[in-house]
Structures are given as C-alpha cells and as structure tokens.
Amino acid sequence: MRLIPLLFAAILAAAPGDAQNPDPSPQQDSSSAKVNLPVSLDKIKEALSQPPSLPLIGLNETPTFRVEIHERQKFTLEDLIKSMDFKAGPVPAGGIYANEMQRQFWHTSDSPLVQPYAAFNQPQLLTILIENLVGKYLAGRALNAVSSAERAHAEAAARDEVRHAVAEYCAAQPYGGKGIEICSTAIQ
Numbered sequence: 001m002r003l004i005p006l007l008f009a010a011i012l013a014a015a016p017g018d019a020q021n022p023d024p025s026p027q028q029d030s031s032s033a034k035v036n037l038p039v040s041l042d043k044i045k046e047a048l049s050q051p052p053s054l055p056l057i058g059l060n061e062t063p064t065f066r067v068e069i070h071e072r073q074k075f076t077l078e079d080l081i082k083s084m085d086f087k088a089g090p091v092p093a094g095g096i097y098a099n100e101m102q103r104q105f106w107h108t109s110d111s112p113l114v115q116p117y118a119a120f121n122q123p124q125l126l127t128i129l130i131e132n133l134v135g136k137y138l139a140g141r142a143l144n145a146v147s148s149a150e151r152a153h154a155e156a157a158a159r160d161e162v163r164h165a166v167a168e169y170c171a172a173q174p175y176g177g178k179g180i181e182i183c184s185t186a187i188q
Contacts, residue, residue, distance in 0.1 A: 102114070
C-alpha cells in the first residue's frame with residue numbers, strides 16, 4: 001500500500017523535468033528565428049485539404065419516430081363473471097362451521113335462549129330496530145341539512161369579503177376607480 005503513493009509522487013516529480021524545452025540561444029535574432037512548435041502547421045493544412053476518409057453516417061437520413069400503444073387486455077363479461085365468487089356471503093360470528101353446529105345442536109324450538117338475540121326481549125328488539133332506522137334515514141338527512149347550511153353561510157361570507165376588497169381597491173384608485181370595469185359593475 002505504501003508503494004503506490006511513493007510511485008505516484010515519483011511520477012509527478014519526474015514529469016515536469018521532461019516536459020521543459022531548452023531555452024533558445026540568445027545569439028539567434030528574433031526575426032530569423034524559426035518557431036519550434038511540437039506540431040507542424042504544414043501537416044495540419046495538408047490534412048484539412050484532403051476529403052474525409054469515412055463519410056459521416058446518418059447525416060442525410062431522416063429520423064424515424066415510432067409510437068406504441070400498449071392496451072390492457074379487456075375482460076369480457078364471461079371473464080368477469082367467472083372471477084366473481086357468488087358462494088361467499090356474510091360470515092356469521094364464529095364462522096360458518098360454528099354457526100352450523102349451533103343450528104344443529106341447539107334447535108330453535110328446543111333451546112330458544114341459546115339463539116342469537118336471545119338476550120333481548122321483544123320490546124328491547126323493537127327499540128334496537130327503531131334506533132337503527134332513525135339513524136339510517138333521519139340522521140343522514142339532518143347531517144346533510146347542517147352541512148348545506150354551513151356551506152351557504154361560508155359562501156355568503158366569501159361574497160361579502162370580495163365586495164369589501166373590491167370597494168377598498170376602487171376607493172384607493174384615482175377618481176374613485178372611474179373607468180375601471182370592476183369598479184363600475186356591482187358584484188353580486
């Protein structure tokens with residue numbers, strides 16, 4: 001591991017020494033001195049005057065654009081019906097097997113107190129029925145009425161706020177906003 005940084009440092013130290021050119025002798029006159037370039041300008045001119053050896057591929061071709069549309073496979077009505085499970089229904093408490101065992105072991109006529117809802121008497125069952133019906137039909141309508149009233153109140157407040165903001169804007173304009181369309185029309 002220590003050899004790699006040492007080798008790297010030696011390469012970096014040796015590179016500048018090789019890259020330096022000797023200084024031109026002061027005896028040469030600057031007008032008669034030849035420029036010592038690492039690249040010959042004559043060779044560059046000669047290479048540029050020749051035509052390219054390989055023509056550029058695809059320069060004259062027009063691009064080809066493709067559009068692909070991938071559509072999901074549509075299911076037919078038969079496939080949809082096959083995928084549906086009509087056998088399953090609401091699962092009774094304890095599962096279908098426990099329900100079937102209860103039905104067979106404790107028949108309704110032999111053991112009435114073991115049946116579902118047996119803990120309630122008739123007036124209590126009637127109370128549960130009425131509470132459910134009221135909750136389903138009347139509570140939904142009452143909730144809709146309250147939310148509609150709140151919405152109407154919010155809309156009226158928003159209209160008043162806009163009217164007030166337009167009135168302030170028009171009052172701040174020169175000549176009370178004459179010539180500005182929003183100031184001349186009444187907001188409803």
